[in-house]
Amino acid sequence: MTMTQEHSAIKKLEQAFPGVVKKIITAFGDPGILVDKEDVKRVCCLLKEDKELSFDLLSDLGGVDYQGKKDKRFELIYQLYSTRTHQWLRVKTEVGENESVPTMTGIWKAADWPERECHEMFGIEFDGHPDLLRLLTIEEFDGFPLRKDYPLLGKAEIIAGHEGGVQWRKRD
Amino acid sequence: MILHMGPQHPSTHGVLRVDLELDGEVILRVIPHLGHLHRGIEKLAENKTYHQVIPLTDRLDYLSPMVNNFGYALAVERLLGIQMPERAQVIRVIMAELTRIQSHLVWMGTHVLDIGAMSPIMYCFREREEILDIFEMVAGARMNPSYIRVGGVNGDVMSAARDKIAEFTETFPKHIIEYEDLLTNNPIWINRTKGVGKITAEEAINLGTTGPTLRSCGFKWDLRKTNPYSGYENYQFDFILGKNGDVYDRYRVRIEEMKQSIDLIKQGLKKLKPGPIYADDAKVIPPIKEKVMTDIGALIHHFKIISEGFKVPEGEVYQAIETPRGELGFYIVSDGSSKPYRVKIKTPSFMNLMALETLATGRLLADIVAIIGSMDIVLGEIDK
Numbered sequence: 001m002t003m004t005q006e007h008s009a010i011k012k013l014e015q016a017f018p019g020v021v022k023k024i025i026t027a028f029g030d031p032g033i034l035v036d037k038e039d040v041k042r043v044c045c046l047l048k049e050d051k052e053l054s055f056d057l058l059s060d061l062g063g064v065d066y067q068g069k070k071d072k073r074f075e076l077i078y079q080l081y082s083t084r085t086h087q088w089l090r091v092k093t094e095v096g097e098n099e100s101v102p103t104m105t106g107i108w109k110a111a112d113w114p115e116r117e118c119h120e121m122f123g124i125e126f127d128g129h130p131d132l133l134r135l136l137t138i139e140e141f142d143g144f145p146l147r148k149d150y151p152l153l154g155k156a157e158i159i160a161g162h163e164g165g166v167q168w169r170k171r172d
Numbered sequence: 173m174i175l176h177m178g179p180q181h182p183s184t185h186g187v188l189r190v191d192l193e194l195d196g197e198v199i200l201r202v203i204p205h206l207g208h209l210h211r212g213i214e215k216l217a218e219n220k221t222y223h224q225v226i227p228l229t230d231r232l233d234y235l236s237p238m239v240n241n242f243g244y245a246l247a248v249e250r251l252l253g254i255q256m257p258e259r260a261q262v263i264r265v266i267m268a269e270l271t272r273i274q275s276h277l278v279w280m281g282t283h284v285l286d287i288g289a290m291s292p293i294m295y296c297f298r299e300r301e302e303i304l305d306i307f308e309m310v311a312g313a314r315m316n317p318s319y320i321r322v323g324g325v326n327g328d329v330m331s332a333a334r335d336k337i338a339e340f341t342e343t344f345p346k347h348i349i350e351y352e353d354l355l356t357n358n359p360i361w362i363n364r365t366k367g368v369g370k371i372t373a374e375e376a377i378n379l380g381t382t383g384p385t386l387r388s389c390g391f392k393w394d395l396r397k398t399n400p401y402s403g404y405e406n407y408q409f410d411f412i413l414g415k416n417g418d419v420y421d422r423y424r425v426r427i428e429e430m431k432q433s434i435d436l437i438k439q440g441l442k443k444l445k446p447g448p449i450y451a452d453d454a455k456v457i458p459p460i461k462e463k464v465m466t467d468i469g470a471l472i473h474h475f476k477i478i479s480e481g482f483k484v485p486e487g488e489v490y491q492a493i494e495t496p497r498g499e500l501g502f503y504i505v506s507d508g509s510s511k512p513y514r515v516k517i518k519t520p521s522f523m524n525l526m527a528l529e530t531l532a533t534g535r536l537l538a539d540i541v542a543i544i545g546s547m548d549i550v551l552g553e554i555d556k
Contacts, residue, residue: 027489110380135207136207
């Protein structure tokens, strides 16, 4: 991404909502911004709806667990892509344990499954998500596997019961 | 009525369970249930060195393993700041395009088989076999080659393999004509696919759909052209677009993509000049075998790189590439150690499958088989 375009997105944000961009993190040519979780929704809304920027594709949505490394435990990452200017923009926000973030499903329908995945893997709540069930693991699953304190081998293994139902055997 | 389709249903291409809410034969709601193939690849990647992650990426989209290696290697190389030599870039492009053809061949054979035509799969697998033979010559393995490594490719393309690729580019276009003879103007095929599973470009983008599924709506977006990587900007090729965004157009787009890939391979073979296949960075690339066997310094160096892994500077990167299914993205966070702190993989099938509900609602039960097939999903990369 060239500097001018990078600035145009961030400048527009600064004009519309002064002080909303907490930090500009440009890594390997990819621009990124850090915003408060209360602001994510209006920031994303503006980035998508603005005719010139038009970040209309949500490429990816995921979490990172920074346990013990940062004040707030989790970081949510929204990879936005503009099919008009062919640029990526990374929007980040920090989320503490037991905190919730507004859902983006109203802006991009594409946020549906990634948010569910994020919820089951990290235990982050998404306010207003229509159907925040576990996606890749079973409903009875205990814990949040992508958290750094979750053991690699898992906490327990499943023994499939003969008459339906699930039994667990704890690992030593 | 609620009907459970899968997870053992052959047309779900893996282990996908779909709950269908039906009114007679009309589909009212579609609820996919994922996770039967979940192996925790993202978690595993955090506990392996950067090099050990490559075999895991093979197993994401097991029908196009080379492309997955490619995306991962590019992401790590960007973190390391390594520049690829020309020959390695060209080999990677040739392998990626061969992978695209073989992936589309499997898609076509199975998709057409789902709808009821038996014979095309025999033709498709005949040609796929040739590509797998090429992979075996080049990488030593047919299915999970782990060929594209961080900093280069594992083993050069020798003249025998090069001749075989050149021969394949000559014979394969004739075979595409055979497939098209069987399908393109076949009235049964047209009845089953035209107007089925329609989607508009705006809806498709909103749902995060990428790849041939998006291009079949007539939307110009191909990462190889819009955000080129590995020297794609030096190749002559065009967007391949459909019009209506239905199952038939997705078939047309993929057929044309196979022709385009052949053209790209031909261009690549012309660019294939002698030269190194590994980047010049002793911190990442192990020394060559002869040196390891004769020089103690090289032996220690080799041992350190293999056992400990190379260190990657702190930072984060998102690298996306165009796979046969759409945008594959690797978001890698490095904390400066030899293991990635976090690997978030954006897989195209995962996003594409979200469009299933929009595509199938209101259609007949028989159409869902055609629709799932036309999206070309691979459960390995959906469940991760």
